Amino acid sequence: MTISDAAAVLRAVEVATPWSAYELHVVTRFVKGQPAPRGRISLPRDPRTKEEKVLVFAEGKQAEAATKIGASFVGGGELIDDARLNFTTTGTSVLSGKIEPTKVICTPALLPTITPKLSRFLGPKGLMPAVRRGTVTDDVAGAIKQARGMLEWKGDRQGVVRTPIGRINFPVEDLEKNIRTFLQAVKAATAEKDDLSVKRKVAASSILQVHLSSTQGPGIQISDI
Structure with missing residues (x-):
C-alpha cells in the first residue's frame, strides 16, 4: 500500500x-x-508533542549560557542526587521525581564528577552524556539547540x-x-x-x-x- x-x-x-x-x-x-x-x-516536521527537558551540568559562563537559552535544569554536582535513579524492590528503576530530563548535556570539566555517580543510572535510559553523541561539549548552547531538534x-x-x-x-x-x-x-x-x-x-x-x-x-x- x-x-x-x-x-x-x-x-x-x-x-x-x-x-x-x-x-x-x-x-x-x-x-x-x-x-x-x-x-x-x-525530521522536516517534529512528530513529538512533548517538549524536551534538557538537564545541563555546567558552571560559570557555560551555566549562564544554558540558562539563557532555556535549559530546563542547570547546575553542577549539587544536581547529581536529584538526577539519580532510585531502584524499587521489583528491580525496576524510576527517576527521583525532582528532575526528569529527556536529554542530559555535560561540559568536559564536569564529566569526571558525574560519571562515577550517574553512569549506572543514566546509561540504561540512554541519557548518559557522551562525546560521540555531542552531549559532552563546551558549546552547551549549541548542544541544547541540537538536542531539541534531534530525534x-x-x-x-x-x-x-x-x-x-x-x-x-x-x-x-x-x-x-x-x-x-x-x-x-x-x-x-x-x-x-x-x-x-x-x-x-x-x-x-x-x-x-x-x-x-x-x-x-x-x-x-x-x-x-
Whole structure:
C-alpha cells in the first residue's frame, strides 16, 4: 500500500484521536552479533508533542549560557542526587521525581564528577552524556539547540527500528517527507560495508520492509519506498 493510502486507513481508525501518533517500523537485514543500527535525525516536521527537558551540568559562563537559552535544569554536582535513579524492590528503576530530563548535556570539566555517580543510572535510559553523541561539549548552547531538534533512533536485537514519525492530523505531504527523510537516514546507517568494516562488526544491512501503524491502528506494509 502507498504511504497516502495507508495514512488514509489509519486516519479513519483514529478519527476520534487526531493527536495519536503514526509509528514507523523498519525491518533491516541484520547479521547476528553485529551492533544494532542507530542514529540521530532532524525530521522536516517534529512528530513529538512533548517538549524536551534538557538537564545541563555546567558552571560559570557555560551555566549562564544554558540558562539563557532555556535549559530546563542547570547546575553542577549539587544536581547529581536529584538526577539519580532510585531502584524499587521489583528491580525496576524510576527517576527521583525532582528532575526528569529527556536529554542530559555535560561540559568536559564536569564529566569526571558525574560519571562515577550517574553512569549506572543514566546509561540504561540512554541519557548518559557522551562525546560521540555531542552531549559532552563546551558549546552547551549549541548542544541544547541540537538536542531539541534531534530525534534519536535505535534498532532492536533483530535490527527492527521503531520510531514515531508523525501525528494523525499531519497533512499526508508532511508525513511522507518525514518517512522518506527517516528512511534515507536508516539506509545510510545500515548501508553495506566493506569486508574490513564487517570484521569490525559494523552494522551492515539494508531495508527489507517498512510498516506504518498508529496508536490504535494495524501495521500496514508500505510499498512506495
